[in-house]
Amino acid sequence: MPKTTVDLSVELGSRKIAESILAALAPDNVDLPGGMELQMYTESTKLRVIISCDIDCADTLAATVDEVLGHIRLALAAESSVGRGS
Numbered sequence: 001m002p003k004t005t006v007d008l009s010v011e012l013g014s015r016k017i018a019e020s021i022l023a024a025l026a027p028d029n030v031d032l033p034g035g036m037e038l039q040m041y042t043e044s045t046k047l048r049v050i051i052s053c054d055i056d057c058a059d060t061l062a063a064t065v066d067e068v069l070g071h072i073r074l075a076l077a078a079e080s081s082v083g084r085g086s
Helices: 015-028 055-083
Strands: 003-011 037-043 046-054
Touching: 003 055, 015 037, 015 046, 015 055, 046 055
Parallel strands: none
Antiparallel strands: 003 046, 037 046
16 A cells, blocks of 8 residues: 655754754654554754645544644643743
């Protein structure tokens, strides 16, 4: 079966922030839908997320990408809030 892959690279401007967000997202990497693979790691100041699955679950892939981006956005907001001493 053909596979489709999404490779996200999010520039965060800081290795510490990238590693912090990776740590915050790691617990979500369980119970993936059948046939889906997810890799997350940092590259210097970037967070890399690679998600792939069989082509017939492309809708699930799109929903997963949306969810990951939402979690990154929330983690950035929390990081910003902590950085301001709130």
